[in-house]
Structures are given as C-alpha cells and as structure tokens.
Amino acid sequence: MEFGAAVSSSSSSTFRVLTNHHLCSLSSNKTPLKTNLFPSKGFSFSLKKPFSCTAAITTNNATISPSKVKGSNEGDYSVFELSSLTALSPLDGRYWNKVKELAPFMSEYGLIRYRVIVEIKWLMMLSKIPExxxxxxxxxxxxxxxxxxxDEFGMADALEVKNIEKxxxxxxxxxxxxxxxxxxSxxxxxxxxxxxxxSCTSEDINNLAHALMLKEALNKVLFPVMDEVIRAICNMAKEYAHIPMLxxxxxxxxxxxxxGKEMAIFAVRLSRERQRLSQIELLGKFGGAVGNYNxxxxxxxxxxxxxxxxxFVQSLGLTFNPYVTQIEPHDYMASLFHATIQFNNILTDFDRDIWGYISVGYFKQLTKAGEVGSSTMPHKVNPIDFENSEGNLGKANAGLSFLSMKLPISRWQRDLTDxxxxxxxxxxxxxxxxxYRSTLQGIGKLQVNQTRLDEDLNHSWEVLxxxxQTVMRRYGVPEPxxxxxEFTRGKAVTQESMQEFVQGLKLPQEAKANLLKLTPHTYIGAATELAKTVDAAVNLILESSN
Structure with missing residues (x-):
C-alpha cells in the first residue's frame, strides 16, 4: 500500500481516500514523492513556499472539497471509508504494524476461516462413521x-462469505x-x-472456532512475545547481578x-503466570442445540x-466439555483472561519500577537522532516506552476483565450477549x-548510571x-x-559516625572487625547469587508445565 504526496501552491492537487477498492494517493501537476503509508523511518514530504495546499478528496463517484470534509457531520460520510486514518481503534490504525500478527487469528477473517475449518472437518468426520x-x-x-x-482459504473467500451473509x-x-x-460440482x-x-447449532461451530483462534493466537504470537519479555528481564538480572542498589x-x-536481583524477581513472577497460562485447557462442545444431541x-x-x-473436539487439539447448554460456558476463557490480566499486572509493576529508576537517575536512556522528547522542553528524554506499555496494559486489562466477568454468564440455555x-x-x-513490545523497546534503551547508584549508597550509611543491631542481639548486648x-532515626549518619558507634560496642573482636568492614555497597546478602541463578529458577517453573 503506497501513496504519493506533494504539497505546493498549485490548485490542481487531489487526494484519493484509501478504501478496500482504492489506492491512497495524492497527485498534482508536480511529480509526487512516493512513500509507504507507514514508513519505518518516519513520514517524508516536500514543502514548497508559500506553505499552502489545496486538495480535493475523491471517492468512487464524486470529488469532495476540503470544506465539505471539515463539516463531515453534515456532509458525505463516504470519505471516511475504513483506513488507517479513519479506524476507530488505534490498533487498526496508529499501532497496526505492531499488532498485525494477530490479524490472521483474531479478526473477522480469522473467525470465518476457523468456522470453515470446523465445518469441513465435521463433514470429513461424518464420512468415517460407518452407521x-x-x-x-x-x-x-x-x-x-x-x-x-x-489450506488455500484466503481473503477473497472470506469476502465471498460476507457477501452471502448480506x-x-x-x-x-x-x-x-x-x-x-x-x-x-x-x-x-x-x-x-x-x-x-x-445436526449442528451455530454455537457448535462458533465455540470451536473461537477456541482455535485463541489457541493459534496464543501459541504463535502472544506466548513467544511473553517469553521474549521474560528472557529480556532475565538478561537484565544477570547483567546487573553485581551492581549494588539502595x-x-x-x-x-x-x-x-x-x-539484578530486583529484575530477577520480575522474571520469576512473570514466568509463573506464563506457566499458568500454558496449563489452561481450551474447551469445546459439540452437542447440538442445547447440548443433549437431540x-x-x-x-x-x-x-x-x-x-x-x-x-471430534479432541481431533482439533481441544479438550472436550460434555456438560453444556447451547454454548460452551466460557469458564476456561475467564481463567485464560484472568491469567493474562495477572501477567499484565506484574508487567505494569515492572514498568512503574523502571520508570521510577529512570526518574531518580539509576538508568539513562539511549537517545535516537531526530527524536523529540517534548514539544517545548528540548532537553527531555522521557520514558515513553514504559508509559505506553503501562497505558496499554491498563486498556487490555479493562477489556479482558469485562470478558472474564461477562462470558460465564448466560440466561438459561443461552442468550446472545456472548x-x-x-x-x-x-x-x-x-x-x-x-x-509487551513497548516494554521490550524500552529495555533496549536502558543504560545503567553507576554514578547515581553509588551516590545514593554513599549517603545512606544508616541502612547498616x-x-x-542483629549482631548485637547475637552477642547479648542489651537493647540493641x-x-x-536512638542513634539513627531521623538523624544524619555518616561512615565516620557509624564506625565510631561500632568501635564503642562490647563485641568479640572478629565480629566487630566484620562490622567495621561492612559498607552499604557490600551489605547485599545473597542478592548477587539470586540474580545470577535466575535462568535456573525460570526454567524450573516453565518446564513444570510440560
């Protein structure tokens, strides 16, 4: 899908709206500059003084002036045929290139295709029943x-089905x-x-089609990207395993x-939910109008x-549910969406923590030539990837929560709300x-700021x-x-004052020497080892689902 664009003072420019039957193009008496509709390196155009442009929007049968489009609530809505510019959901417009892998499975096309598969497979099954x-x-x-x-089902076939549906x-x-x-023939x-x-009711076909859609979308798109997020955070854990942090x-x-240890926590938490997702059985029914094979x-x-x-249901790679009404009750979907919500909640927690670490300077973000952080403050390098991720996780969870709450509820043997x-x-x-992809993009820009991490530790001797007091307890020092x-709460504590305090304690010499060697940088317990062994922890969790 390509379009040409030229902006000039010429009055002969025209703009053709992209529909399913058009190409989207701008034309004028000047040679247009060709560019992809969604170029990966930004939108390029030519601008010629005196910075004016006249255009007309052309549809199948008529040319509409810009003034008519401007008042579109009173004009011709045909200029707003579905395109990336007119899509109501940003998933189908602004963000299409980042989510389009889901389209073969979760779109209207996908639903039609899987219905076709179920109908054909059922006829083939009938041919194998001797009776x-x-x-x-x-x-x-x-x-x-x-x-x-x-195998050869394509977009033309899906459009043919839609024409029949009309x-x-x-x-x-x-x-x-x-x-x-x-x-x-x-x-x-x-x-x-x-x-x-x-002997089928529509829901015999639909419930299996929906289960197959989810199965393929999860296995081929969502799960691989979830795993990529977990691997990326595991790599952070190992790379930063030895870096002390307040x-x-x-x-x-x-x-x-x-x-690194703080990153390892998220990797393990996410892997538990990923494992839970993979264990949820996708169910199917095939019992006719009310589930009784009447x-x-x-x-x-x-x-x-x-x-x-x-x-038949098992031949499709699904788990059979014999106790149903007209519909499969969708309880498994509720479990699936709840588990996805929890994965998303954990990732939201990660996004917010990284956002905070960037805010206090523990991470720098690599900059990219040409990018702008603020329309008015030139210095800004905002953590937009983690903010975009958090926002989309919230939007996802709102929809998935509604689905998980609504789908298991259906009046009597079935209503149409599902x-x-x-x-x-x-x-x-x-x-x-x-x-998930925004989080991955943000991780790729992170760079540890060791100076800031050290600075906070050096100013926090009170954490010792x-x-x-724990060592004092061991050796029987009263009221440790x-x-x-009394010595630390609400007071400024320095290396000198803390070591002076330790020198005055009645402790065995070895214990006192160990405390005097302790610093905020070295008081990290088993954190380094926990971070270094994160792969083993994650693999143990994920392998338990196999």
Missing part, C-alpha cells in the same frame, strides 16, 4: 480437495452456503452437501540489594454421539501485545543499623534495637 451410510468414505482425492479448501443475515449459515457452492461431495452443518520501602532508604439421536439413534463429539462480546477478544490481546533507633 452414517449416506456419507460414504471419501477417496484420497476428495480428502485432498477438502483440505485444499482449508443475504442470509446469518454469519454461520453463510459458511454453510459458501461450502456448498464450493463443492457443488465435486463428484463425491456434491452428493452429500446437506451433511454440511449436520532499596526503598515506603519510599525510604532500606537494606541494599542489587539491581437431533443427532433422532436421525441416528444407534450411534454413540457423545463419544463421536468427544473424538456473541457480540466474543468479537472483542482481539482488542484485549492486541493491547497486551502492543504493551539493621546488621549491627533501641540503641540503634
């Missing part, structure tokens, strides 16, 4: 033809008619066309840690339909994916009050906590 003599076993050539309908006003019935049309399948969608509890100086058993009473349904809601699953996953509280 269904009306659908004899298919030849290898017929199996190959039906498989080709799946007539039927029923999306699943449109799939059935589409397949009948595709197979009406086939010598074998044409004889059994009425066994497409045999802790802060309640925002106040506390016992030192290492920067029509099946009237047509073929001698067949064990619950067993056939279980085999149908419209299920179409929004891609939004929550899309904002999650966008957030904890180990000193109270003595250190």
């Amino acid at each position: 269904v003599i009306e659908v004899p076993g298919f030849t290898n050539e017929t199996h190959q033809y039906m498989q080709s309908l799946i 007539v039927t006003n029923h999306d699943v019935k449109a799939i059935e008619y589409f397949l009948k049309d595709k197979c009406q 086939h010598p074998e399948i044409s004889k059994v066309l009425e066994f497409f969608h045999f 802790s802060r509890t309640h925002g106040q100086p506390a016992s030192p840690t290492t920067l 029509a099946h058993m009237v047509a073929y009473p001698e067949i064990d339909w619950p067993k056939i349904a279980e085999e 149908s419209t809601v299920l179409r929004t699953m891609g939004e929550g996953l899309g904002h999650s994916l966008l957030a 009050a904890e180990p000193i 906590y109270e003595k250190l509280k």
Whole structure:
C-alpha cells in the first residue's frame, strides 16, 4: 500500500481516500514523492513556499472539497471509508504494524476461516462413521480437495462469505452456503452437501472456532512475545547481578540489594503466570442445540454421539466439555483472561519500577537522532516506552476483565450477549501485545548510571543499623534495637559516625572487625547469587508445565 504526496501552491492537487477498492494517493501537476503509508523511518514530504495546499478528496463517484470534509457531520460520510486514518481503534490504525500478527487469528477473517475449518472437518468426520451410510468414505482425492479448501482459504473467500451473509443475515449459515457452492460440482461431495452443518447449532461451530483462534493466537504470537519479555528481564538480572542498589520501602532508604536481583524477581513472577497460562485447557462442545444431541439421536439413534463429539473436539487439539447448554460456558476463557490480566499486572509493576529508576537517575536512556522528547522542553528524554506499555496494559486489562466477568454468564440455555462480546477478544490481546513490545523497546534503551547508584549508597550509611543491631542481639548486648533507633532515626549518619558507634560496642573482636568492614555497597546478602541463578529458577517453573 503506497501513496504519493506533494504539497505546493498549485490548485490542481487531489487526494484519493484509501478504501478496500482504492489506492491512497495524492497527485498534482508536480511529480509526487512516493512513500509507504507507514514508513519505518518516519513520514517524508516536500514543502514548497508559500506553505499552502489545496486538495480535493475523491471517492468512487464524486470529488469532495476540503470544506465539505471539515463539516463531515453534515456532509458525505463516504470519505471516511475504513483506513488507517479513519479506524476507530488505534490498533487498526496508529499501532497496526505492531499488532498485525494477530490479524490472521483474531479478526473477522480469522473467525470465518476457523468456522470453515470446523465445518469441513465435521463433514470429513461424518464420512468415517460407518452407521452414517449416506456419507460414504471419501477417496484420497476428495480428502485432498477438502483440505485444499482449508489450506488455500484466503481473503477473497472470506469476502465471498460476507457477501452471502448480506443475504442470509446469518454469519454461520453463510459458511454453510459458501461450502456448498464450493463443492457443488465435486463428484463425491456434491452428493452429500446437506451433511454440511449436520445436526449442528451455530454455537457448535462458533465455540470451536473461537477456541482455535485463541489457541493459534496464543501459541504463535502472544506466548513467544511473553517469553521474549521474560528472557529480556532475565538478561537484565544477570547483567546487573553485581551492581549494588539502595532499596526503598515506603519510599525510604532500606537494606541494599542489587539491581539484578530486583529484575530477577520480575522474571520469576512473570514466568509463573506464563506457566499458568500454558496449563489452561481450551474447551469445546459439540452437542447440538442445547447440548443433549437431540437431533443427532433422532436421525441416528444407534450411534454413540457423545463419544463421536468427544473424538471430534479432541481431533482439533481441544479438550472436550460434555456438560453444556447451547454454548460452551466460557469458564476456561475467564481463567485464560484472568491469567493474562495477572501477567499484565506484574508487567505494569515492572514498568512503574523502571520508570521510577529512570526518574531518580539509576538508568539513562539511549537517545535516537531526530527524536523529540517534548514539544517545548528540548532537553527531555522521557520514558515513553514504559508509559505506553503501562497505558496499554491498563486498556487490555479493562477489556479482558469485562470478558472474564461477562462470558460465564448466560440466561438459561443461552442468550446472545456472548456473541457480540466474543468479537472483542482481539482488542484485549492486541493491547497486551502492543504493551509487551513497548516494554521490550524500552529495555533496549536502558543504560545503567553507576554514578547515581553509588551516590545514593554513599549517603545512606544508616541502612547498616539493621546488621549491627542483629549482631548485637547475637552477642547479648542489651537493647540493641533501641540503641540503634536512638542513634539513627531521623538523624544524619555518616561512615565516620557509624564506625565510631561500632568501635564503642562490647563485641568479640572478629565480629566487630566484620562490622567495621561492612559498607552499604557490600551489605547485599545473597542478592548477587539470586540474580545470577535466575535462568535456573525460570526454567524450573516453565518446564513444570510440560
């Protein structure tokens, strides 16, 4: 998708709006500069004095002036055909390049494609049931033809289904008619066309399609990026394992840690949720109108339909749920979305901590030529990647929380509220994916500022009050906590004053010598080792799900 652009004082410029049937282009009497609609290195254009531009927007049948577009609430809405500029969701516009990998799975196209797969696989299953003599076993050539309908399914096929839906006003019935049309001239399948969608309710097809959509989107897109985030944070933990850092509890100086150990905590927390996600079973039902195989058993009473349904669902790589109404109750979806929310919550915690470390100067951010941090303050290098991530995680969690609360609730044997809601699953996953990639981008810009870390440690000798009073307890010094509280709380403590305090303690010489050697930089306990061994901890968690 490309467009040409030229801005000048010429009055002959025209702008053509991109729709599904147009290319988006600007033209004038000057040679236009060609550029991608979403160039990776920014938008390039030519500007010619006196900085004026006249343009007209052209649709299929008419040219609309800019003034008409400006008052679009009173004008022709045809100029706002769906494009990256008119999409209501930024996922389909501004952020498309960062989330488009989800489109084959979580879009309307994806839903249609997986419905087609389920319908075809069901007919193939029927051909393998001996009692269904009306659908004899298919030849290898017929199996190959039906498989080709799946393998070669493309955008043109999906658009054909949508055109049929305009007539039927029923999306699943449109799939059935589409397949009948595709197979009406086939010598074998044409004889059994009425066994497409045999004994099925729409939700038999839909629930399996939705489960397959989620399975593929998670396995092929979300999980790999989640794993990439975990690996990136593990690498931070190991790289920064030895770098001492002042802790802060309640925002106040506390016992030192290492920067790497604090990163390791997030890697382990995220890996636990990642493991939990991979263990959630994706369920499917195939029991007819209300889950009892009513029509099946009237047509073929001698067949064990619950067993056939279980085999069919499992053949798709899903777990069979025998106890259902017209719909699969969506409890597994609620569990899946809750687990994703918790992963996102942990990553939000990470984003905020990194934001804070940048704010106090523990991290610098690598700059990129040409980037702007503020429209008015030239010096700014803002932590925008972590802020973008946090914002999108919040948006994702809002949608996923609604889905997990709403989907398990359906009146009696079924109402239609789940149908419209299920179409929004891609939004929550899309904002999650966008957030993960923003976090990864931000991590790639981080550079440790050792000077600032050292500065805070050197000004926080009071944190050694904890180990000193602990050693005093061991050797029976009276009221150790109270003595250190009186000496340090609310007071300025220096290296000299702290060592003078230790010199005056009645302790064994070796214990006193060890305390005198202690500094805020060295009082880090097992933090370094915990950070260095983070890979083993994460791998142990993730391998337990296999």
